[in-house]
Amino acid sequence: MKKLIRFLKGYGKETFLAPLFKMLEATFELIVPLVVAGIMDIGIKNKDSAYIWHQCVIMVLLGMIGLVCALTAQYFAAKAATGFSTALRREMFSHISSLSYRELDRLGTPTLVTRITSDINQAQTGVNMVLRLFLRSPFIVVGAVIMSFTINVRIGVIFLIAVPVISIVIYLIMKWTVPIYKKAQASLDRISLITRENHVGARVVRAFGRQYEENKDFSEVNDQYTAIQIRAGKISALLNPATTVIMNFAIIAILWYGGIEVGNGIISQGEVVALVNYMNQILIALIALANLIVAVTKAMASAVRINEVLDTQSTLTDEGTNAQKDKADTARVEFRNVTFTYAGSQVPALTGISFTAKPGETIGIIGGTGCGKSTLVNLIPRFYDVTQGEILIDGNSVKAYPFAQLRTKIGMVPQHAVLFKGTIRDNMKWGKADATDQQIDLALSIAQAKDFVDSKLEKLDTMISQGGANLSGGQRQRLTIARALVGKPEILVMDDSASALDFATDAALRHAIHEQTKGMTVFIVSQRATSIKQADKILVLDDGALAGVGTHKELMESCQVYREICLSQLSEQEVNR
Numbered sequence: 001m002k003k004l005i006r007f008l009k010g011y012g013k014e015t016f017l018a019p020l021f022k023m024l025e026a027t028f029e030l031i032v033p034l035v036v037a038g039i040m041d042i043g044i045k046n047k048d049s050a051y052i053w054h055q056c057v058i059m060v061l062l063g064m065i066g067l068v069c070a071l072t073a074q075y076f077a078a079k080a081a082t083g084f085s086t087a088l089r090r091e092m093f094s095h096i097s098s099l100s101y102r103e104l105d106r107l108g109t110p111t112l113v114t115r116i117t118s119d120i121n122q123a124q125t126g127v128n129m130v131l132r133l134f135l136r137s138p139f140i141v142v143g144a145v146i147m148s149f150t151i152n153v154r155i156g157v158i159f160l161i162a163v164p165v166i167s168i169v170i171y172l173i174m175k176w177t178v179p180i181y182k183k184a185q186a187s188l189d190r191i192s193l194i195t196r197e198n199h200v201g202a203r204v205v206r207a208f209g210r211q212y213e214e215n216k217d218f219s220e221v222n223d224q225y226t227a228i229q230i231r232a233g234k235i236s237a238l239l240n241p242a243t244t245v246i247m248n249f250a251i252i253a254i255l256w257y258g259g260i261e262v263g264n265g266i267i268s269q270g271e272v273v274a275l276v277n278y279m280n281q282i283l284i285a286l287i288a289l290a291n292l293i294v295a296v297t298k299a300m301a302s303a304v305r306i307n308e309v310l311d312t313q314s315t316l317t318d319e320g321t322n323a324q325k326d327k328a329d330t331a332r333v334e335f336r337n338v339t340f341t342y343a344g345s346q347v348p349a350l351t352g353i354s355f356t357a358k359p360g361e362t363i364g365i366i367g368g369t370g371c372g373k374s375t376l377v378n379l380i381p382r383f384y385d386v387t388q389g390e391i392l393i394d395g396n397s398v399k400a401y402p403f404a405q406l407r408t409k410i411g412m413v414p415q416h417a418v419l420f421k422g423t424i425r426d427n428m429k430w431g432k433a434d435a436t437d438q439q440i441d442l443a444l445s446i447a448q449a450k451d452f453v454d455s456k457l458e459k460l461d462t463m464i465s466q467g468g469a470n471l472s473g474g475q476r477q478r479l480t481i482a483r484a485l486v487g488k489p490e491i492l493v494m495d496d497s498a499s500a501l502d503f504a505t506d507a508a509l510r511h512a513i514h515e516q517t518k519g520m521t522v523f524i525v526s527q528r529a530t531s532i533k534q535a536d537k538i539l540v541l542d543d544g545a546l547a548g549v550g551t552h553k554e555l556m557e558s559c560q561v562y563r564e565i566c567l568s569q570l571s572e573q574e575v576n577r
């Protein structure tokens with residue numbers, strides 16, 4: 001939690017004033033039993049109703065001032081705590097955005113969602129409670145014990161015994177419950193994981209009629225979470241009865257010795273009542289302290305989870321501080337003996353890949369599932385760094401480019417067509433923030449998406465729902481291709497991104513890209529031989545290694561893997577066409 005305190009920067013005044021006002025409130029609370037004692041010992045004893053009314057007014061005033069102090073403290077504490085969580089959330093969001101795929105793969109989305117929401121809320125509650133109660137509760141306990149001593153030393157000793165006994169009981173109950181609260185937070189991660197998977201894959205769940213099983217799985221983790229909470233609740237429920245019993249014993253002792261001291265004329269009846277009130281105040285303060293410690297423990301458990309994310313350093317660093325100039329007479333993209341292994345994996349996904357792609361060339365990448373096609377193209381925009389070897393773009397290592405420059409050179413069309421909630425125009429502008437409607441229209445027409453966008457009533461202003469759920473798979477794919485084209489990248493990477501298009505549209509798309517984007521180097525990853533057959537260069541991948549490089553004709557003669565792929569998909573005539 002210490003590491004997170006920096007997020008309270010800018011709230012110095014609030015973090016000072018919140019506890020201060022709470023202490024003021026506590027001070028007024030400690031005076032009240034003395035006023036009550038006065039009413040009994042002077043007002044009631046002498047039947048002095050004017051005095052009683054006077055003291056009652058003082059009591060109401062003390063209560064009102066106490067209330068104002070409490071509200072003021074609450075205001076400052078809430079302001080500091082929400083400011084703290086807002087800054088922390090902002091930092092965490094931008095930190096997560098800076099992480100590379102390697103770290104995101106390792107951490108996983110569900111836990112990141114829980115950490116940026118629930119864990120930060122927990123930390124916020126912790127900060128709020130610390131500001132309000134950290135000083136107040138001990139202040140009331142110590143103040144009440146001191147007041148009891150000023151009234152009567154012998155009875156003060158009862159306080160000195162009761163306070164540690166109540167504290168020990170509270171400590172034991174908390175020692176029991178705190179680990180359970182930590183478990184609860186981990187269980188929440190599982191709920192988040194299942195919820196996310198189910199909502200993202202809602203259609204698949206329905207298509208396979210898995211609602212019952214998925215509901216069952218969800219109910220299991222949900223019940224587990226509930227059981228953990230109930231267990232913690234049951235143990236915590238012991239807190240009140242156990243501490244109240246001890247307090248009642250202490251009150252009996254106060255009344256007993258107090259009665260004797262009253263009989264001896266050492267203390268007054270009002271003072272006995274004041275001592276009982278102080279004992280009550282101590283109990284309430286200690287229970288508040290226990291709640292504070294539970295909140296702080298939860299906040300600390302959450303802080304560990306938050307820090308784990310904040311301390312995760314991206315293995316990809318934006319080393320290129322200066323924009324790079326293209327070198328003359330170099331390939332647009334060059335792989336030099338590239339090997340890549342995913343974190344946590346024993347075997348490389350790519351081994352010894354070398355090839356060059358010139359400006360304007362179309363590079364087809366083909367191979368069986370899981371042979372490393374997506375991995376290869378993901379290395380070009382540095383989603384991951386190579387394990388061995390080097391990748392150059394326009395003669396410079398990809399690592400030498402500032403990310404911003406590198407990513408504007410490359411238009412990525414990922415395997416899974418992801419669009420964001422907003423209009424079609426908003427989504428197109430991801431490719432170029434200041435793109436004009438003409439530029440967007442041109443990109444849409446190359447991507448074979450113009451007709452269907454024009455057929456919509458609101459054209460570019462048509463709303464796309466979250467994830468593009470109101471579009472067909474093929475429409476989504478075409479829009480993601482158009483989005484990549486809007487920025488006129490030098491390199492276009494299409495990772496199996498025409499798989500949902502019919503053959504004619506796929507062919508028209510490739511033709512349009514070829515005709516209308518002169519100079520652009522295009523990578524087409526595909527399982528379909530027809531999609532890459534016309535490419536200037538085809539890379540045939542087999543189990544992470546290059547099985548062949550060349551044109552369709554060359555590969556048909558020299559590459560067994562390629563020949564098998566083609567013959568399994570095309571007729572002899574089509575192969576030779």
Ligand SMILES: Nc1ncnc2c1ncn2[C@@H]1O[C@H](COP(=O)(O)OP(=O)(O)OP(=O)(O)O)[C@@H](O)[C@H]1O
Nearest residue numbers: 105342343345349368369370371372373374375376
């Ligand atoms: N994020 C990841 N973490 C660990 N291993 C991965 C990851 N992504 C892919 N792999 C592994 O790397 C290998 C290559 O995967 P890749 O996605 O590049 O194959 P692909 O040829 O594109 O497959 P497909 O045609 O099915 O999309 C596979 O064995 C896969 O299991």
